[in-house]
Amino acid sequence: MSLREVAGRxxxxxxxxxxxxxxxxxxxSKNAGRIPxxxxxxxxxxxxxxxxxxxxxxxxxxxAAVTAEPEKTVTLFAEQLGLKELVVMLQG
Amino acid sequence: xxxxxxxxxGVEFVPGDLFWRTTYYAVQAEKLxxxxxxxxxxxxxxxxxxxxxxxxxxxxxxxLGPGVTNPYLVHPVMTAQAVASLNEMAPGRIAxxxxxxxxxxxxxxxxxxxxPLSAIREAVEIIRGLTSGSGAEFQGEVFRxxxxxxxxxxxxxxxxxxxxxxxxxxxxxxxxxxxGVLINASHPRDIEEAVQHVRKxxxxxxxxxxxxxxVAYTSFSVAEDPVRAREAVTPVVAYIxxxxxxxxxxxxxxxFVNATKIRDAIVSGKFKDAxxxxxxxxxxxxxxxxxxxxxxxxxxxxxxxxxxxxxTGSPIxxxxxxxxxxxxxxxIPNFKEGT
Numbered sequence: 001m002s003l004r005e006v007a008g009r010x011x012x013x014x015x016x017x018x019x020x021x022x023x024x025x026x027x028x029s030k031n032a033g034r035i036p037x038x039x040x041x042x043x044x045x046x047x048x049x050x051x052x053x054x055x056x057x058x059x060x061x062x063x064a065a066v067t068a069e070p071e072k073t074v075t076l077f078a079e080q081l082g083l084k085e086l087v088v089m090l091q092g
Numbered sequence: 093x094x095x096x097x098x099x100x101x102g103v104e105f106v107p108g109d110l111f112w113r114t115t116y117y118a119v120q121a122e123k124l125x126x127x128x129x130x131x132x133x134x135x136x137x138x139x140x141x142x143x144x145x146x147x148x149x150x151x152x153x154x155x156l157g158p159g160v161t162n163p164y165l166v167h168p169v170m171t172a173q174a175v176a177s178l179n180e181m182a183p184g185r186i187a188x189x190x191x192x193x194x195x196x197x198x199x200x201x202x203x204x205x206x207x208p209l210s211a212i213r214e215a216v217e218i219i220r221g222l223t224s225g226s227g228a229e230f231q232g233e234v235f236r237x238x239x240x241x242x243x244x245x246x247x248x249x250x251x252x253x254x255x256x257x258x259x260x261x262x263x264x265x266x267x268x269x270x271x272g273v274l275i276n277a278s279h280p281r282d283i284e285e286a287v288q289h290v291r292k293x294x295x296x297x298x299x300x301x302x303x304x305x306x307v308a309y310t311s312f313s314v315a316e317d318p319v320r321a322r323e324a325v326t327p328v329v330a331y332i333x334x335x336x337x338x339x340x341x342x343x344x345x346x347x348f349v350n351a352t353k354i355r356d357a358i359v360s361g362k363f364k365d366a367x368x369x370x371x372x373x374x375x376x377x378x379x380x381x382x383x384x385x386x387x388x389x390x391x392x393x394x395x396x397x398x399x400x401x402x403x404t405g406s407p408i409x410x411x412x413x414x415x416x417x418x419x420x421x422x423x424i425p426n427f428k429e430g431t
Contacts, residue, residue, distance in 0.1 A: 027413055032110055040112035048119050048150050 003066065006089045007058035014081055019053040021076055022061040029068040039064055066090060099395055099427035102128040102307065102403040103416070104159055107138035111146060114138075117412055118147040122154040124420025125428070130159025130189055130309075130403060133166075134197060141174045148182040155185050159309070159403070160256040160274060162193030163215035164203045168235060171215070172222035176247045179223075184249045188223075189274060190215060191256025196335075209265055210234050216253050216269045223251045254307065260289045267293030272305030275399070278379050278390075281343055283308050283397045305401055308394050311379040312404035314415050314423070318382045324410040325381045330366045332378045334358050344377035380404075384422035391423060 010018050026032055026043075043064060046057035065073040074090055077083045103121045105114050118129050129147060133140040140158045148156055156178065161171055175188045192208035205211075214232035221227055222243055229239040255266035256274040266273040267290040275286045287306060294304050311332065313325035333341070334355035338348045350369065357366035375381055380390045391402055409415020 024411075024413065027113060027116065028411065032113065035112075037112070040110070044112055044115055044119065044150050047116060 003062045003090075004055075004059045006086050007055050007062050009086055009089075010058055010081075010083065014083070015053040015058060018081055019058060019061060021080060022058075022065045022073070023052065025072055025076060026061070026064045026068050029072075031068040034067050035064045036067075039067070062090070100127040100305075100401040101419075101424050101427070102126060102130055102155075102159075102401055103408070103419075104130045104132060104309070104403050104405040105143075106132045106134075106406055107140065107143040111138060111143065114143055115146050115150050117416065118154070119150050120413065120416055120420075122151045124416060125424055126154060126420070127401070128155035128157065128187065128403075130157055133158045133161040134194075135165060135201065136197075141178065144178055145181060148178060148185070151182075153185070155187060156182055157187035157189050157254070160189035160191040160254070162191055162198075163211045163234075164193050164198055164205060165201070168215040168218040169222060169237065169241060172219040173243070175219070175251050176223050176243060176245070179247055179249055179251055180245075186249075187252045187254055187272070188219060189254045189256060190219070191274070192262065207234055209261060212255060212262070213265060213269055216255070219251075219253060223247045252305075254305065256309070257286075263289035264293030264296070266290070267299065267304055268297040270304070272307055272401075274307045274309045274403070276309050278308070278310040278312075278394075279344065279377050280393045280397050282340065282377075283394055283399060285343070287398045301398075306399045307401040307403060308397075308399040309403045310394070310405055311381075311407075312387070312409075312419075313379060313381040313407055314384055314387045314404075314409045314418050315411075316383060316418070318386065320410045321381045321383070322375055324407045325375060325379045326367050326370045327363070328406055329374050329378045330354050330358065330363075330370050333370065333374050334366070336378075344373065346371075346373060346377065384418050387419075388423050388426050391427065395427065 042060045046052045051057045074087050077090060078087050103126050105117055107114050121129055131140045131143050144156050175186050179186045192212055193205055195205050198205050210233040214235045218230055218235060218237055227242050230237040252271035254272035254274050255270040257263040257266040258276055263286050273290050275283060277283050277286060290306055311325060311328045313321040315321040333351045336351060341348055341351055354366045354369050380387055394402055404419055
């Protein structure tokens with residue numbers, strides 16, 4: 001299952017907070033250098049347009065978060081967002 | 093005043109971070125109502141103009157500029173070329189910040205900081221000549237440019253030149269030849285002292301208060317928790333104190349011997365010792381640090397000294413994104429017209 005599907009399954013009511021939390025995760029990550037340049041530019045594209053909480057914006061953030069901080073991303077989804085059902089998809 | 097309102101806010105970013113993180117914060121700055129982004133220019137960080145070019149593509153209104161470059165590592169014709177090229181990407185949004193450079197950094201690469209006053213005066217003339225299209229034929233003490241040295245492209249907007257200055261003579265020169273003065277200080281006493289020299293320079297060249305932007309380039313750290321704000325700013329204050337002239341230290345009741353202790357610790361790589369020697373008095377003298385309410389009060393005091401723009405410089409806060417949001421929501425609105 002793709003990370004696009006993970007993004008798509010984040011409830012609309014949680015999209016803003018998910019975008020905020022994942023943004024903080026990648027901005028504060030010591031492993032942010034692992035995030036590919038093209039993916040980083042995609043995030044900037046959606047950030048500039050205030051669309052990081054859209055499905056495509058969230059997809060980019062999920063990809064970046066999983067790349068930089070896989071374990072913290074799982075914790076974020078399971079504990080902070082209460083989306084345990086998506087954790088398996090993240091790990092797949 | 094170069095298109096800036098009476099109380100303008102700039103922000104400084106150091107491109108030591110990944111390119112996209114600096115750009116993320118730049119976009120955030122624009123959304124939050126900052127007026128200008130200054131990107132520092134040090135050879136050991138990412139390139140200032142590459143950073144500015146990227147930032148210009150993801151922003152549409154905010155002012156941009158190197159803050160600051162120097163004429164020793166980058167020849168003024170190349171600085172002129174860089175800001176003129178940026179001006180094509182972001183018309184009317186570019187300013188050129190230039191100063192005499194940091195002696196320690198210049199020493200690292202064996203470049204002598206000779207005749208800094210002449211170097212700045214001449215660099216400004218060359219940059220202004222080239223970017224205004226009038227040519228730059230010039231015979232100075234430091235730089236010589238022949239008549240044929242011109243751009244093969246047109247620069248449509250005037251590019252204001254801001255000069256980073258600390259000492260009395262450089263401050264006066266900055267006011268005389270610059271469109272703006274960048275004063276590296278965070279405390280009203282230091283800014284008031286600097287503004288006196290700026291006014292002398294401005295008067296000598298027949299400039300009125302509205303002809304010159306006076307910018308307080310501060311070390312800034314804001315957080316809901318003042319302890320975290322202080323922790324974030326402590327390393328920056330340590331470096332400022334270590335390189336601070338005795339006359340400025342004594343203005344704040346700080347003993348030179350204590351500054352020497354910090355400098356010695358930094359030079360010998362004992363950063364923990366250096367940072368733990370930073371006192372509350374030092375933080376108060378050389379930074380704007382604290383909760384949003386405290387920062388609002390300190391910023392207000394600085395604007396009363398006659399500065400027209402305040403730059404929230406490094407570190408901005410313990411978490412840049414969060415601290416910028418605090419500045420945008422709780423500091424800047426207090427100083428905008430109609431608020």
